[in-house]
Structure formats: C-alpha cells, structure tokens
Amino acid sequence: MTGKIESGQLCTVGPVKSEDLQVGDIVLCKVNGFQYLHLIKAVQGNRFQIGNNRGRINGWIGENGIYGKCLSVE
Numbered sequence: 436m437t438g439k440i441e442s443g444q445l446c447t448v449g450p451v452k453s454e455d456l457q458v459g460d461i462v463l464c465k466v467n468g469f470q471y472l473h474l475i476k477a478v479q480g481n482r483f484q485i486g487n488n489r490g491r492i493n494g495w496i497g498e499n500g501i502y503g504k505c506l507s508v509e
Contacts, residue, residue: 439488440472445509448472453481453498461505466493472505 439461440446448463456462460475464485476492477484483501486492 439474440505440508446472446505447507447509448503449506451501451504453483453501456483456501456504463502463505464496465500465502466496470502 451460451462456475456478458475458478461472462475462483462485463470464473464483465471466473466485473485473493474488475483476486479495481498482495483498484492484495
C-alpha cells in the first residue's frame with residue numbers, strides 16, 4: 436500500500452481549530468521532535484491518535500502538537 440502523499444509532493448497546509456479536526460484528516464504534527472504529515476486515526480477530547488496510511492499507529496498527541504491541516508496535494 437502506498438501513502439496518500441508521496442515523498443517530494445507539494446502540499447498546502449493551513450491553520451485549523453482542534454474542534455474542526457476529525458478522523459481521516461491529514462495534519463502537520465510534531466512526533467519525537469520531528470514534523471510529519473500524519474492521519475488522524477481517533478479523537479478523544481483534545482487528544483488525537485495519529486498514524487500513517489500503512490496501518491501504523493504513532494500514538495496520541497495533544498492539540499498543541501498539531502500545526503495545521505493538509506488542504507491540498509499537488
């Protein structure tokens with residue numbers, strides 16, 4: 436299975452309110468000190484479970500760890 440966004444593709448990311456995020460959204464987030472685009476897999480209050488398109492779950496992050504939502508992929 437390939438990713439929804441391949442390495443090198445141009446992405447547009449915009450600000451988003453945490454209450455507008457939902458499962459399946461692609462977000463720019465901080466994981467272990469690095470910034471990545473990840474899928475939201477689950478929402479629990481102001482916490483978001485993030486993972487990739489290959490079934491891996493990276494864990495839970497707070498709303499402060501999400502910098503924006505992917506709006507488009509070129």
